[in-house]
Amino acid sequence: MSIGETGAEAGRPKRRRRTPDEARGEAIVAARRLLIDSGPTAITLKAVAGQIGVTHANLIHHFGSAAGLQSALMGSMVRDLTDALGETVALLRSEAGAPRAVTDSVFDAFEKGGAGRLAAWIVLSGDLKHLEPVRAAVQDLVNAIHERMAEGEATRHRITGAVLFIALCAFGDAVIGGPLRDMLGRDEDSARRIVARLLPTFLL
Amino acid sequence: MSIGETGAEAGRPKRRRRTPDEARGEAIVAARRLLIDSGPTAITLKAVAGQIGVTHANLIHHFGSAAGLQSALMGSMVRDLTDALGETVALLRSEAGAPRAVTDSVFDAFEKGGAGRLAAWIVLSGDLKHLEPVRAAVQDLVNAIHERMAEGEATRHRITGAVLFIALCAFGDAVIGGPLRDMLGRDEDSARRIVARLLPTFLL
DNA sequence: GCCTATATCAACATCGATGTAAATTAGGCG
DNA sequence: CGCCTAATTTACATCGATGTTGATATAGGC
Numbered sequence: 001m002s003i004g005e006t007g008a009e010a011g012r013p014k015r016r017r018r019t020p021d022e023a024r025g026e027a028i029v030a031a032r033r034l035l036i037d038s039g040p041t042a043i044t045l046k047a048v049a050g051q052i053g054v055t056h057a058n059l060i061h062h063f064g065s066a067a068g069l070q071s072a073l074m075g076s077m078v079r080d081l082t083d084a085l086g087e088t089v090a091l092l093r094s095e096a097g098a099p100r101a102v103t104d105s106v107f108d109a110f111e112k113g114g115a116g117r118l119a120a121w122i123v124l125s126g127d128l129k130h131l132e133p134v135r136a137a138v139q140d141l142v143n144a145i146h147e148r149m150a151e152g153e154a155t156r157h158r159i160t161g162a163v164l165f166i167a168l169c170a171f172g173d174a175v176i177g178g179p180l181r182d183m184l185g186r187d188e189d190s191a192r193r194i195v196a197r198l199l200p201t202f203l204l
Numbered sequence: 205m206s207i208g209e210t211g212a213e214a215g216r217p218k219r220r221r222r223t224p225d226e227a228r229g230e231a232i233v234a235a236r237r238l239l240i241d242s243g244p245t246a247i248t249l250k251a252v253a254g255q256i257g258v259t260h261a262n263l264i265h266h267f268g269s270a271a272g273l274q275s276a277l278m279g280s281m282v283r284d285l286t287d288a289l290g291e292t293v294a295l296l297r298s299e300a301g302a303p304r305a306v307t308d309s310v311f312d313a314f315e316k317g318g319a320g321r322l323a324a325w326i327v328l329s330g331d332l333k334h335l336e337p338v339r340a341a342v343q344d345l346v347n348a349i350h351e352r353m354a355e356g357e358a359t360r361h362r363i364t365g366a367v368l369f370i371a372l373c374a375f376g377d378a379v380i381g382g383p384l385r386d387m388l389g390r391d392e393d394s395a396r397r398i399v400a401r402l403l404p405t406f407l408l
Numbered sequence: 409g410c411c412t413a414t415a416t417c418a419a420c421a422t423c424g425a426t427g428t429a430a431a432t433t434a435g436g437c438g
Numbered sequence: 439c440g441c442c443t444a445a446t447t448t449a450c451a452t453c454g455a456t457g458t459t460g461a462t463a464t465a466g467g468c
Contacts (some may be wrong), residue, residue: 017434017445039328041245044425056426058446066426120324123380124243135387142388160388165373165398171380172372176327180371183339184346184364194369198402221415221464248455259417260456266415270456410468417462425453432447438440 016053023062024072026052031073036114040121043070074130077118082137084109089137089144097148100196107170107192116174138163145203154203162202169195220257227266228276230256235277240318244325247274278334281322286341288313293341293348301352304400311374311396320378342367349407358407366406373399 018026030051034042045056045066063069088105091097110116122130145159173191181190222230234255238246249260249270267273292309295301314320326334349363377395385394 015432015434015446020445023445039330041329045427046425054445055447057428057448060427061445117328120379121328123383124321124325124328125245126243128383131383138384138387160390161394161398164384164388164390164394165402167384168373168376168381168395169369171384172376175324175379176375177372179327179332179335180342180368180375183342184368186364186368190365190368191372194365198369198405201402201405219416219463224415227415249457250455258415261418261458262416264457412467413465415462415464417460419459419461421456421458423454423456425455426451427453428449428451430448430450432445434445435443437442 020062023054023058027059027062027069028073028076031069032077032113035073035118035121040125043073045069071130074118074122074127077113077115078130078133080113081109081115081119082133084112084115085134085137085141089140092141092144092148099199100192103166103170103192103196103199106166107173107195110167110170110174116171119171120175138167149203158202162199165202166195166199224266227258227262231263231266231273232277232280235273236281236317239277239322239325244329247277249273275334278322278326278331281317281319282334282337284317285313285319285323286337288316288319289338289341289345293344296345296348296352303403304396307370307396307400307403310370311377311399314371314374314378320375323375324379342371353407362406366403369406370399370403 027048031043031048034047034051045059048069049056049059059069060066063072085106088102088109091101091105110119119131119134122128142156142159142163145162146154146156149159169191177191181188184190231252235247235252238251238255249263252273253260253263263273264270267276289310292306292313295305295309314323323335323338326332346360346363346367349366350358350360353363373395381395385392
């Protein structure tokens with residue numbers, strides 16, 4: 001009944017030997033799932049190990065320590081977040097950069113894989129250094145919008161304002177959007193619609 | 205050198221006997237400080253006890269358990285948040301409900317005493333029931349805005365949209381506003397200015 | 409001034425998370 | 439096929455957080 005047990009077949013080897021990359025990858029996927037489902041405190045060596053059918057000592061072997069696992073998890077999720085923001089940049093550099101499409105792209109970036117929740121955890125924990133890769137992604141976003149706008153039409157200051165605005169809303173929506181929309185009787189898509197509508201007012 | 209030791213005067217009683225309310229109050233103040241300064245994981249019985257010069261067993265006596273202390277802390281901070289939102293309602297019912305004043309009021313509500321960070325912690329932990337008192341405060345806010353607007357000028361749907369918008373931004377700013385503004389080179393007041401400027405567009 | 413209720417403490421017990429050391433085995437390579 | 443590296447496990451050690459118990463002292467009431 002426990003997670004690692006898939007049955008009583010005797011033919012399977014008792015131990016499965018993974019490459020270090022496989023082992024780390026599986027562990028991080030499991031840890032991410034635990035973070036999203038049960039919160040930061042659920043990310044324990046034994047819990048992660050149980051999810052992928054290894055022992056907690058094995059995780060220490062691959063990550064050095066529990067802090068090493070947490071750090072790797074943060075790095076992985078921050079990488080996903082910056083990748084997703086990179087897709088927004090690509091969108092803006094193509095022709096399809098309509099307000100609603102850009103909004104969806106940024107909101108998805110914070111929602112996918114629990115990136116917004118992770119960022120909240122990082123800030124609450126005080127490990128701000130893990131957010132450093134996001135800085136470049138955010139600045140790329142500013143640059144992409146700048147390129148797209150006609151000369152002088154939108155100053156850099158207006159653009160950073162727009163990015164601050166959309167990022168705050170996307171982050172907030174990813175973390176407390178659910179409960180808040182419920183309190184207000186608003187549907188799932190409300191925040192995105194509002195942001196998409198307001199976005200053009202920054203660039204006029 | 206330990207925290208409780210202020211010197212070698214002999215006249216002071218070795219034990220200070222507090223009323224239960226005093227003891228609980230001091231503990232919650234200390235716990236809140238620990239949450240803001242060092243994150244949720246820093247709120248341990250020993251740490252809180254050390255801050256106020258008692259033993260951890262004493263905290264268990266007053267709160268029943270560690271979970272009881274956490275729950276009391278959440279209740280206290282949620283009460284402060286709802287009180288602060290109540291002040292926004294009062295502001296709206298007076299004559300001074302200018303967009304900037306309302307914006308400041310809501311942003312302060314999420315920033316004061318770490319209310320925004322606490323809300324993030326509650327959501328990440330999954331203890332959504334602790335947020336229940338906020339529901340009424342948020343709905344009061346909707347009602348207050350509704351009263352203030354001329355008949356039919358702003359539908360209830362537009363108002364809930366405005367509240368969702370301002371709450372998301374205020375929450376986001378309270379949690380990741382600092383790092384994000386730093387990445388963008390924006391000053392402390394940026395988000396509030398933006399929100400105050402956009403707020404009227406909801407009600408026209 | 410004494411008595412009582414209880415706030416407080418010291419010492420102990422427990423439990424889970426983390427970490428360590430040594431044995432075991434999977435799987436590649438000669 | 440047999441060997442060797444290292445991924446994996448088992449067993450043990452540690453540490454901190456939580457909880458329990460019985461003793462102690464303090465403040466208010468008589």
